[in-house]
Amino acid sequence: MKKLSTLDLLNLFPEHKGKAKDDISIYEVFTDSRHEASHGLFVPIIGENFDAHDYILEAIDNGAVAALWSKNELHRGIPTDFPIFFVEDTIEALQDVATYYREQKDPIVIGITGSNGKTTTKELVAACMSEKYKVTKTSGNLNNHIGLPRSILSMEPDTEVLVLEMGMSQFGEIETLSKISKPDVAIITNIGESHIEHLGSRAGIAKAKSEILAGLKDDGIFIIDGDESLLKNHPENVRTLTCGFDENNDFVISNFKQGVADTSFHLNDESFSIPLLGRHQAKNFAFAFATSKYLGISGPSVQSAMKQLNLPSMRFEKLETTSGATVINDAYNASATSMIASIDVVKEMPFKKKIIVLGDVLELGSFSQQEHEKVGAFIDNSVDILYTFGNESQHIQNALSENFIGLNEHFTSREELIGAIKENMTEDSIILFKASRGLRFEEIIEEILKT
Ligand code: ATP
Ligand code: MG
Numbered sequence: 001m002k003k004l005s006t007l008d009l010l011n012l013f014p015e016h017k018g019k020a021k022d023d024i025s026i027y028e029v030f031t032d033s034r035h036e037a038s039h040g041l042f043v044p045i046i047g048e049n050f051d052a053h054d055y056i057l058e059a060i061d062n063g064a065v066a067a068l069w070s071k072n073e074l075h076r077g078i079p080t081d082f083p084i085f086f087v088e089d090t091i092e093a094l095q096d097v098a099t100y101y102r103e104q105k106d107p108i109v110i111g112i113t114g115s116n117g118k119t120t121t122k123e124l125v126a127a128c129m130s131e132k133y134k135v136t137k138t139s140g141n142l143n144n145h146i147g148l149p150r151s152i153l154s155m156e157p158d159t160e161v162l163v164l165e166m167g168m169s170q171f172g173e174i175e176t177l178s179k180i181s182k183p184d185v186a187i188i189t190n191i192g193e194s195h196i197e198h199l200g201s202r203a204g205i206a207k208a209k210s211e212i213l214a215g216l217k218d219d220g221i222f223i224i225d226g227d228e229s230l231l232k233n234h235p236e237n238v239r240t241l242t243c244g245f246d247e248n249n250d251f252v253i254s255n256f257k258q259g260v261a262d263t264s265f266h267l268n269d270e271s272f273s274i275p276l277l278g279r280h281q282a283k284n285f286a287f288a289f290a291t292s293k294y295l296g297i298s299g300p301s302v303q304s305a306m307k308q309l310n311l312p313s314m315r316f317e318k319l320e321t322t323s324g325a326t327v328i329n330d331a332y333n334a335s336a337t338s339m340i341a342s343i344d345v346v347k348e349m350p351f352k353k354k355i356i357v358l359g360d361v362l363e364l365g366s367f368s369q370q371e372h373e374k375v376g377a378f379i380d381n382s383v384d385i386l387y388t389f390g391n392e393s394q395h396i397q398n399a400l401s402e403n404f405i406g407l408n409e410h411f412t413s414r415e416e417l418i419g420a421i422k423e424n425m426t427e428d429s430i431i432l433f434k435a436s437r438g439l440r441f442e443e444i445i446e447e448i449l450k451t
Contacts, residue, residue: 001027005026013068018082024083027039029094039063066084069090098153107161110125113188114190114192118166120311129163129297131302137163145177162181174211189283192336195363223291258278272302277318316328323425330434331359339361352426355387356385357389357421358389375396380401
């Protein structure tokens, strides 16, 4: 379906060449010249190791009907007779095209940030919204200054609700993403420790996440983790809904019951069951519920949306080994907060033997030791075996709570770790794997599943 035309681009970027003045329809906007596009606008991005202006001919072969071009790249071969729009910076121009398209189509926008739980909450919100609206959501984890505009531009023109994940590692980034998206609903899922090396403290992280208010529509609504004291000072002129376990919240989670495959609880006076495990997931659900109430979707519809929930792998994914032991693959990423949250879920699950396998949490800079020690202090006598792997995770072992009486060992060899798990697992065991993605725990899990 037509999304834009070269005439729209001409308004945004008057400097042009080729047949830019012809009214050429654009069905999609793409940045990877290898992608087969249909009536595509090619936006060449300059990366650290490549400059996509070099691939313009490939992009044309693959279906580009127009392209943006950086004014700093005029020395590169520019195709003749092909519509080109000259811009200062192609990433900023991509953001401008996304802003323009979002303004033209004017969907209800739901923006989601937070240290942990963004993708999960995005999926929960999108499933609920799909009960009533035509929804487009961030695909996968495309949540940064390039991914977010691409997500906006991926929406079909008849989209009614756009659900966007917003990620960041520095101050200023969420502000930019929020201004591009102009959310009607802005959600902060939680404040953890990710990127603390750039942001200084958890208070700095809370401040950076709160930049999501910069683009919130005047009549928009702010939905937050109400149990987090660092979010308590939200501006008084912004309509705010708080969610959490504390009974002063607008949406209060109570009667929490952890099952083996699902979790049930009350949210104010309605009861729900979700196919996700852990107290943090009940909270993520509460954000989706609050959004649903605000946009006129009923409790029963929200419950029925849980059947359509489509969650990506490696996020507390429940698997089974050949011999029948339960494996939880939660090794998509990690922070101290999310490690503790996952261990907490396993602690409450009804398994005879609980084996926890933790790897390094990366990118913590000078906070690394302290954050790993926080996790160690959380391991108590409800855990039977604790294995750690890598370098930094040694600090987990050094800070174990006094009442941990199980078996523990630190490994630097994958083979030895796999050997130890195999030796000690039984069919009534649950084995939790959690580490930063760089530790490649999926390879270890693959070996264990064969056992
Ligand atoms: P990324 O920054 O990589 O995009 P994300 O914010 O999208 O991460 P998810 O992928 O949804 O987060 O979840 C990652 C992990 O964070 C989960 O596996 C879980 O362990 C933990 N988690 C999810 N929600 C919360 C929450 N509300 N509070 C604390 N931890 C959470
Ligand atoms: Mg994510």
